Structures are given as structure tokens and as C-alpha cells.
Amino acid sequence: MKPVVSLRGASLQFGKRTLWEGLDLDIRPGEFFAVLGPNGSGKTSFLKVLLGLQDLQSGTATLGDRPVERGSSLIGYIPQQKSFAPDTPMRARDLVGLGVDGHRWGMRLGMSRVNRRIDELLELVGATDYAKVPVGQLSGGEQQRLRVAQALATDPKVLLCDEPLLSLDLHHQQAVSALINTQCHEQNSAVVFVTHEINPVIDYVDRVLYLAGGRFMVGTPEEVMTTEVLSELYGSHVEVIHANGRIVVVGLPDATTHHHADVHATAGEVA
Amino acid sequence: MDADSIIAAIFSFENYGELLVLVQNSIWAGAVLGLLGGLVGTFVMKRDLAFAVHGISELSFAGAAFALLIGADIVFGSLIGSVAAAFLLGVMGVRARDKNSIIGVIMPFGLGLGILFLSLYQGRAANKFGLLTGQIVSVDTVQLQVLAGAAVVVIAALVLIWRPLNFASVDPELAEARGVPVRTLAIVFMLLLGVSVALSIQVVGALLVLALLITPAAAALRVTSSPVALVVLSVIFAVTATVGGILLALGGRIPISPYVTTLSFLIYVVCRAIGGTRAKKGINGRLVHAR
Numbered sequence: 001m002k003p004v005v006s007l008r009g010a011s012l013q014f015g016k017r018t019l020w021e022g023l024d025l026d027i028r029p030g031e032f033f034a035v036l037g038p039n040g041s042g043k044t045s046f047l048k049v050l051l052g053l054q055d056l057q058s059g060t061a062t063l064g065d066r067p068v069e070r071g072s073s074l075i076g077y078i079p080q081q082k083s084f085a086p087d088t089p090m091r092a093r094d095l096v097g098l099g100v101d102g103h104r105w106g107m108r109l110g111m112s113r114v115n116r117r118i119d120e121l122l123e124l125v126g127a128t129d130y131a132k133v134p135v136g137q138l139s140g141g142e143q144q145r146l147r148v149a150q151a152l153a154t155d156p157k158v159l160l161c162d163e164p165l166l167s168l169d170l171h172h173q174q175a176v177s178a179l180i181n182t183q184c185h186e187q188n189s190a191v192v193f194v195t196h197e198i199n200p201v202i203d204y205v206d207r208v209l210y211l212a213g214g215r216f217m218v219g220t221p222e223e224v225m226t227t228e229v230l231s232e233l234y235g236s237h238v239e240v241i242h243a244n245g246r247i248v249v250v251g252l253p254d255a256t257t258h259h260h261a262d263v264h265a266t267a268g269e270v271a
Numbered sequence: 272m273d274a275d276s277i278i279a280a281i282f283s284f285e286n287y288g289e290l291l292v293l294v295q296n297s298i299w300a301g302a303v304l305g306l307l308g309g310l311v312g313t314f315v316m317k318r319d320l321a322f323a324v325h326g327i328s329e330l331s332f333a334g335a336a337f338a339l340l341i342g343a344d345i346v347f348g349s350l351i352g353s354v355a356a357a358f359l360l361g362v363m364g365v366r367a368r369d370k371n372s373i374i375g376v377i378m379p380f381g382l383g384l385g386i387l388f389l390s391l392y393q394g395r396a397a398n399k400f401g402l403l404t405g406q407i408v409s410v411d412t413v414q415l416q417v418l419a420g421a422a423v424v425v426i427a428a429l430v431l432i433w434r435p436l437n438f439a440s441v442d443p444e445l446a447e448a449r450g451v452p453v454r455t456l457a458i459v460f461m462l463l464l465g466v467s468v469a470l471s472i473q474v475v476g477a478l479l480v481l482a483l484l485i486t487p488a489a490a491a492l493r494v495t496s497s498p499v500a501l502v503v504l505s506v507i508f509a510v511t512a513t514v515g516g517i518l519l520a521l522g523g524r525i526p527i528s529p530y531v532t533t534l535s536f537l538i539y540v541v542c543r544a545i546g547g548t549r550a551k552k553g554i555n556g557r558l559v560h561a562r
Contacts, residue, residue: 051448071450079444089317090441091496091556102438103449107430132556134496150445 001028004074004157004190005050009059012045018214019045023059025209025218029157030188032181032204034195034221037211038252043194046211047160050192051077063158071103076156076189078147078164078180086136093118093131095146099153121149125179141172148179159183161193165200173200180204198225199246221247283522290521296410300418301513304474304483307422308513309506310429311467312488314460317440321485323360323461326374327468329381330356332477334469335402336388345402346417349477350469356381357465361458385477405476405528414473421470425463436460437498474513475528482532483509490539493546496556508538 003026011021019042027033035043048054049061052070061068063075076099084090096118101108108114122128125145130138135146144164151159161180165173181204184191193201198208198221208224210217212233217224224230225247227240239250291298315324334352338345356377363373389399410418429436438446439453447453464484471483487508491501516531549555 052450053447069450071448075448077445077448079448082444087492088441089313089492089496089498089501094496094498095442098438098442098445099449102434102442102446103451104434105431107433129558129560130556132497134555137555 001030003028004064005192006062007049007059008061010049010056010061011058012042012049012054013057014045020211020214020216021058023216027158027190027192029190030185032184032191032193032201032206033209034193034198034201034205034207035209035211036195036198038196041211041213043196043211044162046209047077047162047192047194050158050160051075073154074157076151076154076159078144078151078159078161080163080166081140081144081147081168083140084136084143086134088134088136090135091132092127092135092138092142092146093122095135095143096121096127096149096153099150117153121153124152125149126175139172141168141175144168144172144176145179148176148183152183155187157189159189159191161191161195163195164193165195165197177201177204202245202247225249279523280525281523282519283524285522287522291518294517294521296412296415297517298514300410300415301474301517302510303415303419303422304471305487305510305513306506307425307467308471308483309487309509310426310502311464312484312486312509313491313502313505314429314436314440315464315484316488316492317437318457318460320464321481321489322371322374323357324464324468324481324484326360326378326381327353327356327465328472328477328480329378329385331381331465331469331472332402333381333384333388335472335477336385336392336399339394339398339402340388340392346414346469346473349402349472350466352381353469353472354462354465357461357468358458361461400526401476402472403476403478404526405472405474405479405531410473418470418473421466425466425470428459428463432456432459475531476526479528479532482528482535483513486532486535486539487512490535490542493539493542494549508535508542512538 005025005027007023007025010023012019035046037043045054049056050063050068052068052072063072097114100114100117122131125148127142127145127149130142135143138146147164159180164176164180168176177200180191180193183189184204195201198205202221205221207219208221210224210230210233213235215233217229217233225240227238230238230240230249234253236253238252241248241250315321331349331353335345335349338348359377360370360373363369389402392399435446435451436456438449439451439456443453467484468480471480475483488501488505490508491504495501495504512531512535515534516527519530520527
């Protein structure tokens with residue numbers, strides 16, 4: 001099958017710091033592709049490149065047959081859960097509606113057609129019961145379900161997810177990741193899933209891009225999530241433990257939280 | 272002045288029918304501004320720009336005062352002032368915190384300039400006072416046409432950018448990912464807001480613009496979260512306040528703005544009470560299934 005996302009010789013730098021370079025990658029329809037790595041390793045920037053919000057220093061990025069562009073209808077985007085103010089003048093169904101036609105000019109005509117589509121999407125993610133509740137009064141998990149519905153509004157070929165499970169409880173993590181998985185493996189969308197924690201989606205992931213310390217590794221979770229590979233990436237010894245189908249990485253460099261200022265000084269350091 | 276004469280100054284309905292004919296233009300102007308204020312106000316609330324409206328109106332006041340001083344057209348002067356302020360805020364104040372401090376800097380400067388120009392002005396005192404408190408009773412047909420024309424342009428522009436502006440206002444991060452020109456829309460909206468402020472100042476004056484551009488939308492927000500209902504209610508509230516204010520003011524001897532602001536305020540208080548009661552009862556539209 002033809003890849004829907006392709007990167008060739010892609011490099012991204014901020015100032016002197018190289019996030020990643022020489023990245024060649026093909027992501028196919030129906031593939032669940034996880035992007036892992038510590039804070040500041042360029043995971044979110046990777047998504048921004050695909051969204052057309054961040055230019056590459058070199059190399060190319062294509063979506064379908066065309067170079068990436070802002071506002072591509074091939075893409076659905078699920079952001080991190082971020083609470084709305086309690087008096088935000090928007091109900092659950094209106095949030096989903098933004099995904100349907102929020103980017104179009106003018107006012108909404110053809111109300112009934114749009115409303116039908118919104119109802120379908122709400123049903124799909126199981127949010128019908130709170131369709132008319134203001135978004136600011138919903139829980140984080142409920143909001144993320146709506147984000148999934150919003151992202152699926154245009155029937156995207158590529159679903160980009162930026163830490164969508166962050167700050168959700170276990171129950172909602174499972175519910176939201178199952179919804180994303182359905183879109184991937186049943187509706188045949190490619191999913192690019194940025195996360196710093198692979199376990200909630202470990203059963204769904206086909207391949208992993210692991211970014212760390214200006215280097216990267218692509219492969220199946222079995223290939224990448226090993227003591228050897230991650231130690232090599234981090235430039236220091238880390239231990240990968242498999243237990244009950246979960247993966248635990250022990251001994252990550254403390255630098256992930258400390259030396260932000262001099263990250264580019266040491267090759268193996270992680271920002 | 273005893274209580275009776277105070278009441279007579281505020282409410283008096285002698286010769287009401289004849290007066291009504293005389294102020295037809297004013298009533299229409301009030302209706303147009305109510306419509307405009309109600310529509311623009313919903314976005315002011317969504318974008319959290321209440322303070323910006325106040326800042327823009329002070330600079331608009333300075334522009335109008337300068338126009339009065341040099342004998343130029345006052346409407347034009349206030350338009351220049353408010354559009355300049357709105358543009359400045361649109362370009363410079365990207366982040367909310369930034370915006371608020373810039374407004375805090377601009378506002379006293381504008382007000383100070385306005386006072387300077389007014390104290391240099393040698394003409395009628397009523398003209399001075401009118402800038403701050405509004406003087407809609409003197410609207411003639413030509414002014415009404417200009418006002419309506421400008422309002423139509425603003426409303427047309429608003430309708431054209433309605434959906435993406437709404438997207439960018441309530442969910443900016445996603446809007447940007449979807450390719451909505453968030454930054455450009457912010458500046459365009461500030462310009463539309465600037466024109467709306469300048470127009471509203473004609474009715475309620477620089478000090479009370481908030482009653483037209485904030486209060487109706489804020490009141491509507493207390494009782495609904497539906498985007499359509501929000502717009503409808505906001506416009507109804509604003510038109511009720513302006514037209515109702517003018518009709519009440521006809522009888523008395525005092526300026527129009529106290530009536531408009533009081534009506535506006537009362538509507539807000541009632542809406543707030545309704546919203547509060549609903550919140551207490553936990554009514555928010557969620558369907559609860561019996562187990």
C-alpha cells in the first residue's frame with residue numbers, strides 16, 4: 001500500500017540544537033505509529049511539521065502526494081487535554097461542529113446536514129448524553145472523547161495525536177486510545193501518536209519512532225524498546241524491563257529535567 | 272430640587288406622541304447600534320476583550336475631542352482614534368497579559384489627551400459633555416445614513432469571517448492546526464471592534480460604551496451556551512437597552528446614557544440570577560439515565 005506520510009532526509013534544528021536529522025520514514029494507511037522520547041526531543045515539533053506549522057531545515061515531508069500544507073483536509077488533529085474556562089460559550093456538540101465546518105468562511109448554512117454529521121460523530125465516541133453540556137463543565141476524559149470526534153469530522157487519512165491521554169485517568173485512557181485504534185485498524189487511517197508513555201497503547205502500536213538526544217530509531221516496539229537500543233540513543237545505560245506485556249524504562253538520564261540551558265554542549269544529553 | 276421635580280426630570284411623558292415623531296432618527300440609530308453591539312459583543316466575550324473595549328473607547332474619545340477642537344467632524348475623529356488603538360492592540364497584544372498591560376498604558380494616555388483637547392476647546396460645554404455621555408437625540412437623517420452604512424459594512428465583514436473567527440476565538444490551537452489564519456483574524460476583528468466602538472460612542476458616550484458592547488453579550492452568556500441563542504439574545508438585549516433607553520429618555524431632561532446603562536444592567540442582573548439558579552439545581556443539559 002502507498003504510504004500516506006513520507007519524510008526524506010528530514011532535519012529539524014532549533015538554533016544550534018539538532019532535534020533530529022536524516023530522518024527517512026514512510027507511514028502507511030492503517031498503521032499505528034507511536035512517537036516516543038523525553039521532553040524536548042522534538043516529538044511535538046515532528047507533529048508540527050506534518051501539520052505544516054513548522055518548516056524543515058532540510059529534506060522533504062509529503063502527505064498523500066503533496067508536500068505538507070497548513071489546514072490539509074487529510075489530517076485530523078487531537079491535542080493534549082487542556083481545560084476550557086467554565087463559561088466558554090460552547091457546548092459539546094459545538095466543539096465537534098468546529099471540526100466539521102469551523103474553518104469555512106461565512107456563517108453556517110445547511111444546519112440540518114451539519115447537525116446530522118455532529119450527531120453521528122457524538123454517537124461514535126459515546127458522547128450523546130452530554131451533547132448539550134457546556135464544554136467547560138465536562139471532565140477531561142469527556143473532553144478528549146469530543147476531541148476524537150472533532151478530529152474525525154473530516155474522515156481524515158492521517159490522525160495526528162499530541163499526548164492525547166495526558167492527565168486522563170486509566171479508564172478514560174483506555175476508552176480514548178480504543179477509539180483512536182478503531183479509526184486506525186478498522187477505518188484504515190494512519191495514526192501518528194506522540195506520547196512519552198507507550199504502555200496505554202502498547203497493544204495497538206505497529207511501529208515506534210524513538211527520539212532522544214538528537215538521534216532516533218524506527219522499528220517495531222520489540223526492535224526499539226530494548227536495553228541496547230535505548231542505551232545507545234541516550235548515550236548512557238538505561239534498562240528496559242518487560243513485565244506483563246508492559247514496558248518499563250529504568251535509569252533515564254536525570255538531564256531530562258535539569259540541564260536545559262546547555263543541552264547542545266553534550267552530544268548525548270537530553271533536553 | 273425636591274423628589275417630585277427629580278422624578279419629573281427623569282420621567283415625564285407629556286406630549287409623548289409629538290416627541291416620538293421628532294426622534295424617529297434617534298430610535299433607528301439606537302436599533303442599529305443595538306444590533307451591532309449585540310453581534311460584536313458576543314465575540315468580545317469569546318475573545319476576552321472587555322478591557323480592550325474600554326481602552327479603545329478612551330482613545331476614541333481623544334480623537335473626537337481633537338476633532339471638536341480643530342472644528343473637524345467628530346465622528347471621523349473618534350473613528351481615527353479608535354481604529355488606531357484597535358490596530359495597535361491587534362498587532363502588539365498577542366498574549367492576553369501583554370494586551371492588558373498595553374491597554375493599561377494606552378487608556379490613561381488617551382483620556383489625558385481628551386481632557387487636554389476639551390479644556391483647550393472654547394465652544395459649547397454641552398458638546399464636551401456629549402462626547403463622554405452620548406448625545407443621540409440630535410441625530411439627523413444624514414448622520415443616520417452614515418451610521419447605518421458603517422454598521423452594515425461591519426456586520427457584513429463579521430458575517431463573512433463568522434465561522435473561522437469563532438473557531439479562532441474559542442479553540443485557537445485547533446483552529447491554527449486546521450489552517451485558520453488566527454493572527455490575521457485577530458487583527459481584522461480588532462479593526463471591526465474599533466469601528467463599532469467609534470459608532471457606539473455617538474449614543475452612549477466614551478465612558479459607557481461597555482454597556483452596549485459588553486453587558487448584553489455578558490448577560491446572554493449567563494443564560495445560554497448555545498452559539499445561536501447567544502447571538503440572538505445578545506442582540507435582543509442590546510436593542511432593548513438602546514431603544515428602550517431612548518424611549519424612556521424622551522420624557523426626561525437628562526442625557527440618554529443613564530437609561531441605556533440602567534436597562535442594560537437590569538437585564539444582566541436578571542440573567543445572572545437565572546443562570547445562578549440553574550447552576551444550583553445542576554441543570555446543564557446532561558442526560559441522566561435512570562438505573
